[in-house]
Amino acid sequence: AQSVAQPEDQVNVAEGNPLTVKCTYSVSGNPYLFWYVQYPNRGLQFLLKYITGDNLVKGSYGFEAEFNKSQTSFHLKKPSALVSDSALYFCAVRLTGANNLFFGTGTRLTVIP
Amino acid sequence: GAVVSQHPSRVICKSGTSVKIECRSLDFQATTMFWYRQFPKKSLMLMATSNEGSKATYEQGVEKDKFLINHASLTLSTLTVTSAHPEDSSFYICSARGGGTYEQYFGPGTRLTVT
Numbered sequence: 761a762q763s764v765a766q767p768e769d770q771v772n773v774a775e776g777n778p779l780t781v782k783c784t785y786s787v788s789g790n791p792y793l794f795w796y797v798q799y800p801n802r803g804l805q806f807l808l809k810y811i812t813g814d815n816l817v818k819g820s821y822g823f824e825a826e827f828n829k830s831q832t833s834f835h836l837k838k839p840s841a842l843v844s845d846s847a848l849y850f851c852a853v854r855l856t857g858a859n860n861l862f863f864g865t866g867t868r869l870t871v872i873p
Numbered sequence: 874g875a876v877v878s879q880h881p882s883r884v885i886c887k888s889g890t891s892v893k894i895e896c897r898s899l900d901f902q903a904t905t906m907f908w909y910r911q912f913p914k915k916s917l918m919l920m921a922t923s924n925e926g927s928k929a930t931y932e933q934g935v936e937k938d939k940f941l942i943n944h945a946s947l948t949l950s951t952l953t954v955t956s957a958h959p960e961d962s963s964f965y966i967c968s969a970r971g972g973g974t975y976e977q978y979f980g981p982g983t984r985l986t987v988t
Contacts, residue, residue, distance in 0.1 A: 792975055803879070803966050803979035804917075811975055850916065854975075859905055861977060865916045 762787040766864035781836040783851030794852040879980035896967030902947040903969035
């Protein structure tokens, strides 16, 4: 069975500092990995994805994530956090040939001015 | 990126009534649409997956007679909550995916409150 873990419910970081939001996965087969962001009372916005190729993927708003197959991780990173980055972040995985996404439990990021 | 809309954004209904939520892909053809439910401070729970012109596939534990899903065209899917009860109050989010693409694009969500 596939699963996605976001070990931190909450991450606090000072504005201007680098941020990391962690995600690990457990799947059989090769996964497609995604990060989404959700602002209050809104749907999810796509940030970035890993399908194949370069392990470091760059996405929207200066975010990037690194696919690490040996550690089965796909941590989201940004070199310099903005207050406007404060939101709920979801990691998701989709198996090759499957239709739907499996989501992690979400990590609330708070960037402190 | 692709745009998915949902209507209404908020709805309050009385217990026992039915509510229909629409999900539209505005600038692409959605061969597959998904309906999720999100509880406060929780992740998204997939309710069902629908392909255009086919019956929806419901996840385990989701009552198909209570949550009616229709995917009548490549740009529209509807979720009808029948005989709503207060425990159906939640945030419902749809998403859509075009053929041959990897991303799902999400609607802004519908907040349903059943009184």
